[in-house]
Structure formats: structure tokens, C-alpha cells
Amino acid sequence: MDFQPTEDQRDLRAGVRELLEGRYGREALRASVDSADSADTRAAVVDRALWRELGEAGFFALRLPESAGGVGLGLPEAVMVFEEAGRVLLPGPLVATHLAAGAVPGAAEGTAVVTAGDLGGGLVPYLREADAVLGAPGAVSGTAVRSADPLTPLHHVPSCPDVTSYAVEGALLTAALQVGSALRTVELAVRYAQEREQFGQPIGAFQAVKHLCAQMLVRAEVARTAVYAAAVTADPGEVAAAKLLADEAAVRGARDCLQVHGGMGFTWEADVHLHLKRAWVRAEQWRTAAEAEELLAEELLLSSAAL
Template sequence: MRFQLTADQRALRDGVRDVVARIFGREALWNAVDRGGGLDRGWWRELGAAGFFSLRLSEAEGGVGLGVPEAVLVFEEAGRALLPGPLVATHLAAGVVPGAATGEVVVTAVGGGGLVEWLEEADVVVGEARGAVALRSVDPLTPLHRVPGADPSAPSAGLDDLFVLLTAAEQLGTAVRACEAAVQHARTREQFGRPVGAFQAVKHLCAELLVRVEVARAAVYAAAVTVDPVDIAAARLLADEAAVRGARDCLQVHGGMGFTWEADVHLCLKRAWVRAERGGSITESEELLARELLIEAG
């Protein structure tokens, strides 16, 4: 398979990056953190007007008429920008829930282990969330609830494969952001009269960051083409690793500075942790992949 983006796909990616940067750049990100979160309905509707949620709807239904590979590119950019909100659930509800496609309605879903994001902000909840209890979220921009009695390690068979794939695309985008931040810091921060990137240990961290990003990217893009559950499981595992380990390594590159509140890096790590729980037990994905490998091995 060839995963070189077409000219149209590159234009789509660049256009989405511009839109997201305009409505939710770094200043908006930190303004949202400082005010304690909350979903801005104004830019949510802007996303709807830009076709973010209606991307895969046919033109006859008022959508853009594109496919899963294009949706993956869009959600990769959303993850890179740390764009908050139940993006995946609202996107998947477009064409089913009135108003979701245009951003007039916010849709959330009960995820793995009964975890529900943005429950109080949502107009529609997919799944049974009755009696959900608020949790203290590690991510300041992802309020969480959990349905009582739900087993956090329970299989997530009720989740759509696209739910898992688009979450993996968001994780990929966050891993890209962490890699970019680490490289930028390594080039500009000096110690002992030299950029810290000149030291071998830092070089190795940056190289490992890039390798994990590119391996995850290949897996996520491949799964977007095949939409095969096994490919999606592999993409999910690699994207989670790239996002979580990538953010941790980025913290190491930044040193003590990375642990301060005003740094962006800890937001990448916290968002990656929360998303890793969204798709349900990682063990389920591992077992699905293992079964497929055993079948192929005879």
C-alpha cells in the first residue's frame, strides 16, 4: 500500500490546521485552562460550519462526502491542537442526531468502562449514563463522569470501531505535538554554552519520539484504509504508546521546566492519559491482535 497523501488530502489537512489555529490556538488553549474549562459553543459551531462533523456525510445530506482516511487526517490535527470537547462522539452522530453535523448540538458517548466525557455540557448522550458520578479529571480540559457499577476493565464491544480509530488519530496528533515541542526545545535551550540537543541522551530521546510517531502514523493511516478491527486495534495500541511515552520523553527533554504549570507539555500527557481510557481496556485490543497473529501462525 502507498500512504502518500494526495494533493486534496494535503490541502484538507492544511486547511483544518489553519481553522483550528484560528479558533483554538495556544492563547485560547490557556485561556480555557485558566477559566477552568467549559465548552465554547461559538467555536463548536465554527467547527460545524467548517465541515468538521459532517465530513463523512454525503453531499446530498449536507455533508462534505469524504471518507475515513480524510476523517483521520482531520482528527490528527485536532489532537495536535489539543482541541477539547467530545469531538469523536459528535462526529459519529452527524446524520443521526439532528444538529450534530452543524455543531448546534453537542453529543457525548459512554466510553470504555463507563467513562463519559463532557456529560454536563452535552445535549445528547449515546449510551446509558443515568446516575453517572463526577470524577476528578487529570486533564483540566476534559471533565469526566463514570457510570456506577461499570467495570473499568470491561470489554468495549459496544464502541464503534471508528470511535477507537478516530481516538487513535487524536493520540497521533498529540504525539506529533510532543515531538515538535521536544525538538524545538532541544534546538533553542542552551546548557554549558551548547544547545541541549547537542547532548547524546537528548538526541536519543528525540529520535525515539520521532520513530514512535512515524510507526503510529503508518498504523493509523493503514487502519483508515482497511477499517479492519485488527488493524484498528494495532493502531490504537501504537498511537496510545506514541502519545503517552512521547509526552513523557518530551518532559524529560524539557527538564524541570516541563513540569511547571505554564508549560504545554503536561497538557499533552494528561490528555493522552484520558484518551487512552476512552476506548476501553487496552488488554482487549492486545488480545484481539494476539488472536489474529495466532491464527496467521496456524
């Protein structure tokens, strides 16, 4: 059986990568960070024009049937698309808006931004910029709280709408975002290791740096494989395992990338810390490591009892 992406899937991924690299490259990312770090609390994190472009490209309506105005594709295609969004650290409630397509007016077209209470403790990302909250019949208000990621503003909502019914898909798509970030940090580490020189040679020639980069790549590719497999089966246990692996690949990958960069990696000018901060936040979205482990343990116990 051939588990390689089809030509159409590869073309879809290439098209999304071209769109995002053209519209949200490094300059746009840094501009977003600088704006979010400014004293102007009204500065928007979500680029509405780009959001509409994503809608026109079918990003949010990817899994809606054609009869409903969607693209008519499935989870395997969706995770490939979200992987590319994770690669460029595109901010905004991408998962929630995608899940709301067909249910919330304007979500599929990208004319509406939809967020969700996908973080524990009643935390809702992008609440101030959202037009709707997934699962909420009306407007939702909350209190702004500090976020580790400058591009993921958070609000605490006392009565957060329940999103349990979306948890499996939400976890899988978030895992895909994590995989994209993990793969990008591999690229950043390898490039820096080739350019930075010590003792008359690139630091990538040293065994310790080679091992770090190799471990990053292995974790990212294993997580990617798990995410792709879970997208085919949509099994809750496999999705939980994929989220666990993707969170680890993104967080540990960003930390190892910092290690490769040395002191340079800890500076505000470098992009590595942005990947780490986003990975920390995503690791708490839709399904935490503890929740995934509990689900997997329960499945193992049920399997053992059935033997």
C-alpha cells in the same frame, strides 16, 4: 502503489490546521485550562462557537454522504482532520459528535454536542456540557469524578449506554488524536532543545537529547503510518494495532518531552503536562491496550489454526 496523501487531502489537512491554529492557539488553550482550574464549576470546557465553526467546516459531517448534507469523504480524510485536532489539544467529545452525525439532530452541523460512554467503569466525559449521549434515548445523569486531564471533565454513570457498535471507528479516530499530540510533543521537545543552552551550547547538541527526540519522532511516525493504513482497510485488527501504537507514541512522547524540558516541563506554565494528561485519558477511551492486545491475540490464534 502510491500511499502518499492526495493534493485534496493535503489541502483539507492544511485548512483544518489553519482554522484550529487561528481559533484555538496556545492562548486559547491556556485560557481553557485556567478556566477549568478556577473555582467556578460552571465554567464551560467546550467552546460552542468553535464547535459550530467546526460543523460549518464539515468536521463532524465529513463522512456523511452528500445526499444527506455531508461532505462525502471517508476514514482516511477523517483521521487527517482528527490528527490536527489532537495536535492543538482541542477539548470536547469530538469523536462521539462525529460518530453521531446523521443520527443525532444538530451533531453534523456542530449545533449539538454529543458525548459517549467511551471510558471503562461507566465514565462519561463532558456529560454536563453535552446535549445528548450516544446510544441513549433520553437524558443521562451521573456523578462528577476527578479527572487527570483538566480539560476532560468526567461523570460516573451507573447505566452507561453501550457503544460497542462504534468501537472500531471510535478507536481509530481517538488514535488519530493521539498521533497529533505525539507529533506536537516532538515539535515542543525539538524547539526547546534548540533554545535551551547548557555549557555554552544548545542542549540539542548532546547525544542523549538527540536520541530522545529521534525516538519520539520514530514512534510518532510509525503510529501515524499505522493509523493511516487502518483508515484505508478499516480492519478491526489493524485498528487495534494502530490504537496501541498511537497510545504509546502519545504517552511516551509526552514523557520524553518532559525529560527534554527538565524541571521546566513539570511546571503548570508549560504545555507538556497537558499533552501527557490528555494522552493518559485517551489511552483508556474506546479501546484500551489490554482490549487491543486481546483482540490481536485472538486474530493470531485464528490465523494459526487456519494454517
